[in-house]
Amino acid sequence: MDAGNSTQLSAELSRETPAVDRPAAAFALDKDLNIRDAVRYGNLPGHIDLDNNARGLRQSSFLDRPEIKTAVQDAFDQRSSQVRFSVEIDDRRYCYDLYCFTGQDSDNSSVQCFLVDRCRDEETAFRLQNRINGLDIINQAVRAFAETNNLTEILRIILLAVTSGPGMGFNRGFILLLDESRQFLHGCLATGPSSPMEAGEIWKSLSSSQLSLADVLRLYRTGENSTDTYVNQLVASLKIPIADSSNFLTRAFEERRALAIGTETTLNDEEKKIKEKLEAESLAVAPLISRDNWLGVIIADNQITGKPISSSDLKLLEIFARYASDAIDNTHLYGRLQRKIARLKEANDKIMRTRENLIRAEKWSSVSKMALEVAHEIRNPLTVIGGNANARLRKIDNDPENQRILEIISKQATRIENVLNRFSSIVSLGEKEESNFKIRELIDETLRTMLSDDSQAMPELIIDDNIREGRIMIDQGLFYKAMMAIFKESASIAGGLSGIKLHLKKQYDSALILIGCDNDSENFAGRFFNAMRTKQGELRSQEITVAFEILQHYKGDFGIGSPEGLKGWLAVEFPLIKEEV
Amino acid sequence: MKRILIVDDEEDIRCLYQSELEIEGYDAFSVSSGNEAMAFIDQNSNLDLVILDIKMNEVDGLEVLENIRTRTNKVPVILNSAYSTYKNNFTSWLADAYLVKSSDLTELKDKVKELLTT
Numbered sequence: 001m002d003a004g005n006s007t008q009l010s011a012e013l014s015r016e017t018p019a020v021d022r023p024a025a026a027f028a029l030d031k032d033l034n035i036r037d038a039v040r041y042g043n044l045p046g047h048i049d050l051d052n053n054a055r056g057l058r059q060s061s062f063l064d065r066p067e068i069k070t071a072v073q074d075a076f077d078q079r080s081s082q083v084r085f086s087v088e089i090d091d092r093r094y095c096y097d098l099y100c101f102t103g104q105d106s107d108n109s110s111v112q113c114f115l116v117d118r119c120r121d122e123e124t125a126f127r128l129q130n131r132i133n134g135l136d137i138i139n140q141a142v143r144a145f146a147e148t149n150n151l152t153e154i155l156r157i158i159l160l161a162v163t164s165g166p167g168m169g170f171n172r173g174f175i176l177l178l179d180e181s182r183q184f185l186h187g188c189l190a191t192g193p194s195s196p197m198e199a200g201e202i203w204k205s206l207s208s209s210q211l212s213l214a215d216v217l218r219l220y221r222t223g224e225n226s227t228d229t230y231v232n233q234l235v236a237s238l239k240i241p242i243a244d245s246s247n248f249l250t251r252a253f254e255e256r257r258a259l260a261i262g263t264e265t266t267l268n269d270e271e272k273k274i275k276e277k278l279e280a281e282s283l284a285v286a287p288l289i290s291r292d293n294w295l296g297v298i299i300a301d302n303q304i305t306g307k308p309i310s311s312s313d314l315k316l317l318e319i320f321a322r323y324a325s326d327a328i329d330n331t332h333l334y335g336r337l338q339r340k341i342a343r344l345k346e347a348n349d350k351i352m353r354t355r356e357n358l359i360r361a362e363k364w365s366s367v368s369k370m371a372l373e374v375a376h377e378i379r380n381p382l383t384v385i386g387g388n389a390n391a392r393l394r395k396i397d398n399d400p401e402n403q404r405i406l407e408i409i410s411k412q413a414t415r416i417e418n419v420l421n422r423f424s425s426i427v428s429l430g431e432k433e434e435s436n437f438k439i440r441e442l443i444d445e446t447l448r449t450m451l452s453d454d455s456q457a458m459p460e461l462i463i464d465d466n467i468r469e470g471r472i473m474i475d476q477g478l479f480y481k482a483m484m485a486i487f488k489e490s491a492s493i494a495g496g497l498s499g500i501k502l503h504l505k506k507q508y509d510s511a512l513i514l515i516g517c518d519n520d521s522e523n524f525a526g527r528f529f530n531a532m533r534t535k536q537g538e539l540r541s542q543e544i545t546v547a548f549e550i551l552q553h554y555k556g557d558f559g560i561g562s563p564e565g566l567k568g569w570l571a572v573e574f575p576l577i578k579e580e581v
Numbered sequence: 582m583k584r585i586l587i588v589d590d591e592e593d594i595r596c597l598y599q600s601e602l603e604i605e606g607y608d609a610f611s612v613s614s615g616n617e618a619m620a621f622i623d624q625n626s627n628l629d630l631v632i633l634d635i636k637m638n639e640v641d642g643l644e645v646l647e648n649i650r651t652r653t654n655k656v657p658v659i660l661n662s663a664y665s666t667y668k669n670n671f672t673s674w675l676a677d678a679y680l681v682k683s684s685d686l687t688e689l690k691d692k693v694k695e696l697l698t699t
Contacts, residue, residue, distance in 0.1 A: 372664060376636065379663035379682050384593040386684020391601060413684040421681075 023114040075100035075111035095122040145327035149334040159191040166213040170300035177296035187235030194230035258286040258318035286321035290329035360477030386413025432475040457498035482550040485543035516569035587611040589634040615640025635662040657696040
């Protein structure tokens with residue numbers, strides 16, 4: 001191809017430009033692969049050796065490649081061809097497309113070739129692939145985050161994603177979190193080898209297993225840190241105050257971005273100290289921020305390999321840290337939610353218990369009231385009927401018929417009285433469900449049942465150590481019935497339930513519930529007894545009376561008794577179940 | 582003759598007790614309420630014994646009992662109630678006896694006799 005041809009070719013190529021990629025060079029090739037009429041249109045990076053004079057072109061190594069030879073041969077065989085090849089120099093890859101067309105020579109002695117620089121395409125593809133890899137890392141990690149609410153596991157996933165080969169590939173990773181007081185950054189967890197030798201062993205083992213990131217996260221997120229003891233010791237030594245502090249950790253938070261920290265001399269003493277503690281030359285710091293709250297930082301470095309931290313590494317770490325922050329924040333939210341659920345469950349259980357207790361106590365109350373009223377209403381007329389029958393019986397003689405009738409009346413009256421006597425004790429009514437209970441728990445339940453809401457203060461209750469496990473055998477409902485009546489009366493003296501003071505102690509084989517109050521404590525029992533008096537038309541003391549009956553039924557007692565050094569308190573006694581030897 | 586006051590809001594009970602106690606040789610009186618009882622006691626300082634019902638309208642038996650005890654400990658008082666449960670009531674301990682009403686008055690008569698002879 002002469003200069004005119006070259007110019008023409010150039011013109012053709014220029015016309016082709018909109019439709020095809022602009023070639024970096026054009027040349028002709030003979031059957032011996034000698035370059036002729038070469039025209040260079042741009043740079044030929046990657047040591048592609050072409051010049052217009054075609055000298056030394058034969059040495060261009062790319063022409064020796066079999067795929068090139070095949071493509072050229074195709075062109076000689078009247079078939080246009082295209083082949084992509086790359087040249088790698090100094091870890092850099094240079095990529096070209098070679099287009100071969102049948103030559104215009106009549107003797108078919110050469111073919112025309114165009115060399116198109118694909119280096120930029122390749123770089124773009126490389127960057128794209130990097131981004132895809134980065135997104136995949138984030139995707140895998142986010143999926144793993146979604147599978148747990150355990151903070152330690154989340155931290156481990158973060159570190160695995162940062163340090164594993166199929167992940168971001170940093171040598172070491174450290175996580176520092178803000179403590180509850182939000183005053184300090186605490187070193188929490190780290191992963192990475194302690195030395196190049198250890199790194200070699202670990203990485204060799206990992207590379208032979210060919211694990212994907214998903215595999216790594218699944219296999220190692222619940223594992224122990226036994227192999228990473230050293231880095232965990234390093235991170236555990238970090239407790240960095242954040243108030244009035246100026247270092248690359250606080251700066252990363254303030255600037256809301258990841259920072260690369262190298263060996264620059266501008267680092268202050270505090271920053272140098274942090275680096276020293278982590279034994280790091282250069283490192284990347286990404287802030288963990290969720291909903292504008294600073295949670296902590298991820299620190300990563302390549303201390304073992306010394307590989308520089310690229311801007312794309314830093315960017316990926318920064319993006320990843322945002323997702324990691326949400327995962328950490330979610331565990332906090334989940335924890336708070338769990339605690340709230342537990343509190344609600346406890347409150348619900350309490351409501352249910354209170355409801356049951358009240359129903360049981362009310363059942364006994366209703367039964368006892370009814371029994372007493374029935375007994376009273378029947379006994380009075382019965383006394384009159386039977387009493388008069390007996391009186392008349394003594395007065396009549398020689399009247400066997402009336403005598404017999406009066407005897408029947410008297411006998412039946414006595415019979416009904418006997419039935420009433422059986423009903424006279426309310427504890428004999430109803431089916432009892434007796435079981436052994438810790439007396440302190442029964443007292444606690446009774447008091448809680450009596451509180452109308454949680455905001456009310458509980459009475460002060462002192463429990464001696466030797467009675468903490470003390471148990472009594474009783475029907476729970478009857479216990480509530482008895483003690484609620486006594487506490488209720490006590491509360492009216494003490495100016496409210498919270499005004500009562502209680503002391504549970506052991507005396508011989510019994511549990512003593514001592515009841516008093518702060519004001520006029522010495523006269524508490526006296527005031528209690530006075531308060532029990534029957535009021536007009538109302539059986540005010542009935543509840544207490546029933547309480548006494550219940551106590552007596554369970555071999556308990558009621559009287560005066562005080563804690564040591566005090567006097568005038570009320571004492572309620574229940575026999576304890578003897579401990580089994 | 583020993584003078585006994587019967588306090589009960591049931592007329593038939595009052596009649597029965599009065600009649601039976603008179604047969605036993607006592608001078609028996611009866612009133613139907615706590616207020617009447619206290620008025621009667623104020624006017625009759627020579628009473629020997631009081632039989633007192635508990636549940637009555639206005640002033641009940643336990644208040645009458647307390648009223649009596651604030652004046653004197655010398656007059657024995659028998660609480661006589663259809664409520665057996667009051668036996669356990671502290672205030673009733675102020676009484677000399679607590680008897681549950683019964684068609685068989687033997688126990689009541691025995692207790693009256695016992696208290697009047699001691």
